[in-house]
Amino acid sequence: MFDSLSVKLDRAFKTLKGQGQITEINIASTIKEIRRALVDADVNYKVAKDVTDKIREEALGRDVLISVSPGQLLTKIVSEELTTLMGETNVPISLEGNPNIILISGLQGSGKTTFTGKLANLMKKQGRTVLLAACDIYRPAAIDQLKVLGEQIGVEVYAEPENKDAVKIAKNAIKFAKDNGKKTLIIDTAGRLAVDEQMMNEISDLKEAVNPAETLFVVDSMTGQDAVNTAATFNERLNFDGVVLTKLDGDTRGGAALSIRKEVEKPIKYISTGEKMDAIDLFHPDRMASRILGMGDVVSLVERAQQNYDEEEARRINKKIRKNQFGFDDFLAQMEQMKKMGSMKDLLGMIPGMGKAIKDIDIDDDSLKPIEAIIKSMTPKERTQPEVLNGTRKQRIAKGSGTSIQEVNQLLKQFEQMRKMMKMMNKSGGKRALANMLGGIK
Known part of the structure; x- marks a missing residue:
């Protein structure tokens, strides 16, 4: 970033x-x-x-x-x-209304539908019942895309595939939300160009009809200054409440994040950094400034961990470490927890000093797949008792995982080093430090 x-x-x-x-x-x-x-x-x-x-x-x-x-x-x-x-402080979105209505607007290809799913997922984690409304009546497969995202995060989607009136669909979605006890309704709309008068009239009519508590303008941060100019044009018509910057994990130059608050006079409320449904963050100007200057963003890293943290799982792992029973199944579970937190490069960039160190390194999120394949090619006994892995077993695992004997040996060596380190941490005060580390994220 x-x-x-x-x-x-x-x-x-x-x-x-x-x-x-x-x-x-x-x-x-x-x-x-x-x-x-x-x-x-x-x-x-x-x-x-x-x-x-x-x-x-x-x-x-x-x-x-x-x-x-x-x-x-x-x-x-x-x-x-x-x-x-960039605005000094984070400005939260309004949660007023029953249902609380959030209207999503933006250009074609800006990532509106994906962001709609991410916002719904975030609100669901916060304990709100959410309904998504598919009001993109133009793009082929837009409804299907929203339904796939809804199924992925466990959120219901309201859609009328045969209806070509976005305003009527939105009004019907509001009634459905009220009848079914949904506290938040997020309306996904069609992407439009600021020069398309008919489409701009439609989004204006839609806003007037549903009277949302929050109207968000989603913009692709990779478009730089063009994003700021487009936001200004949309704001003249919609008077939106806040901006969402998407694709911040791409090769962006950052101009939109730095300029948009001053030029449009509307706060950036969320940033999105990838395709995963958890890759969404509240926008904090001070933390973004810190990241731009290579000083990391530990607070956001901890918050990301908190959102995906399983306290019961941490206690189980801690107990196994104390008994020196930490095995490959546990290691695999920890990897899954980490993957939920977002892109590996983005996470490392939040650690002070790491941003500069990895700026020229391409960290592929698929780099963990060979490790997963090796572990999943082991038998249950081999995962819990790695010491039984002899040459024959290693050859079978390498063949089954599509890797080499060298890669299998390297993983076993690293895993053994990690187990030794964990064992040391459980001695003379290390146990308390580990417990504090695992128990401190609540």
Whole structure:
């Protein structure tokens, strides 16, 4: 996420390295580099100039402490200004109404339907009963796509395949939601172009007819400044309540995230980082600024873990570790828990310092599949007692999993090292530390 921007900003800060203090002379080139980095990230030039002028003003107005280098101070100031630029705090969506109605709008191909499923999944986890309404009457298979997502997350979908009136479908969905005790109704609409007057009239009529508590505009963050311009056009017609940035896991330059709040004057409420139904986060400007500057986002990482955390499973695993009975079945279960948290590269990017370390490394989520295949090719006894794995068994496992003997041996070696580490943690205070680690996420 924002790899290119992060690298360029880091390079800009290094121009102050070795300087004893911030002066008009030595900060000029740094500010110029920061502005160039923002413009290269597709941030509107005027916005980039305004924010760098503020950074320069703040930097010259602050004293550099002995324990803090000018580069560190500038990093802090840039973080503060980026946070302000993106809206300072998270703005939650409105949950008013019975049912609470959320209208999803956006361009064709922006990821509206996938986001609709993700939002429904998130709300279901929060204890709300949710109904999805399929009001995309134009795109072939749009209803089927929503139904597949609904089935995947266990949320009902209201659809009228033969009806070509989106307003009537939405009104009928509201009645269905009331009759069936659904607290939240999320309406998925057709993608449209801002220049298509007929389609824009339809979404305006739809909003007026259902009177949603929340209207969200979904935008593909990879379109950069074009996304900001489109959002402004849509806002003139819809006066939406908030923005959703999708595809932030792609090769995005970050301009939309940095510019849209200032130019449209509407908050970013959610970000989406992949196809998985759990790949959705509330947008926190301060955390995003931290990630852009390569400082990680531990808070979001912990929250992601909390959403997918199974306390009973953690207790069971902890008990097995104490008895030195942790086996491959348990390892497989832990891998499944991790996969639910989202893309591996995205998760690693939330760890301070890791973003820069992995920026040029392609971390494929399918990289865990060979490990899963090896474990699933083992017999129940082999999974619980890896020590019985001799040469013949290893050959069978390699053949069954489509891997090599070397890969099987490597996994066994790594697994044994992990078991030893767990055993050590359970000695002399390590047990308490592990228990705290596992029990602290509630």
